[in-house]
Amino acid sequence: MRKTVLLLAMALCSLALCACGKNPDDDDLGYYTKVGSYDEDGNGTYKAGEKDIVSGGKFSDDGTIPPTDTPTPTPLPTFVVVLDPGHGAKFGGAVYGRFVEKTLNLTHAKLLKEYLETHYDNVTVYLTRSDDTIFFEDNSKDLRARVEFAKEKNADIMISMHLNSSEYHNAFGSMVCISKQPNITGNSEALAKCLLAKLEGMGLKNRGPYKKDSLDTKDSNGVPVDYYAINRHGADLGVVAVILESCYLDNDADVQYIETDEAIARMAAQEAEGIMEFLMTQYRK
Ligand SMILES: [Zn+2]
Structure with missing residues (x-):
């Protein structure tokens, strides 16, 4: 549960930064730059969910890429x-x-x-x-x-x-x-x-x-x-x-x-x- 909360917090943070024109990877976020993979299930890897696969190229019946409501996870700072x-x-x-x-x-x-x-x-x-x-x-x-x-x-x-x-x-x-x-x-x-x-x-x-x-x-x-x-x-x-x-x-x-x-x-x-x-x-x- 804690990891999920942290994921959501970081994802929301990332969205907020994008809204003001900044990319979370920018160097001005010095504390974000450390490498760190994030896992939802504790085994050390991030597992893509269904929505990730859709946004990665699968098209719906009408030929459009449906919007996804799953934000891309931002790696946690370490x-x-x-x-x-x-x-x-x-x-x-x-x-x-x-x-x-x-x-x-x-x-x-x-x-x-x-x-x-x-x-x-x-x-x-x-x-x-x-x-x-x-x-x-x-x-x-x-x-x-x-x-x-x-x-x-x-x-x-x-x-x-x-x-x-x-x-x-x-x-x-x-x-x-x-x-x-x-x-x-x-x-x-x-x-x-x-x-x-x-x-x-x-x-x-x-x-x-x-x-x-x-x-x-x-x-x-x-x-x-x-x-x-x-x-x-x-x-x-x-x-x-x-x-x-x-x-x-x-x-x-x-x-x-x-x-x-x-x-x-x-x-x-x-x-x-x-x-x-x-x-x-x-x-x-
Ligand atoms: Zn002492």
Whole structure:
């Protein structure tokens, strides 16, 4: 059903573009130019229907080619998503009771990847780590390497996946840390809002997109760079890199979202829908 809806949406989009004199293959639609075959039945090919055969040359009894009401499908744009399960190895992240952030982040990222790849044909997902490892022992080098990995994969977006905690265990809800640098802040904020809306729909408090300046580092124009390394390196490398803090692992209001793999999977599914909504309707290269 989803694929059918997407097909119709893309077909309508294509018609709208034709109406204003543009061809969907024009280069000005940069995000349409990636190759991607579309299938209605999930087997990797587009199958022509009866109407396609008619419009391909069969004539009706009166010798005319009957009009077809089946629009030609436009290939779906394809996307690369890099998921970065935060921390790993000696970097445990937040720990509270039985909850260890680095472990939950890995489970969460794997479930999100699985959901995306199961439900969408037009997205490729990479993980920066698929076990309890890191790129470098040095934290700064490690964070840089994660964003460089996303750059190498030509990622449309990178989501560094985390769970939050607070000093007095009294904070709860979802937030997304984004860059304020002009080259990626627009896409970052739109992605953040899509993610947060889905999480809010599950009952999580929406703490909003969050930008924070470095306390001690400025760029060549004297403007503070982003405080968070993933955002800062994302802006530097031109990767739309956000930090998703899905919920707090140390608050009673939020633990329901992480206490079992099934609960994490439900959260991941909503986040996946938010990602695809952003990519399909708002993302601009
Ligand atoms: Zn973290």
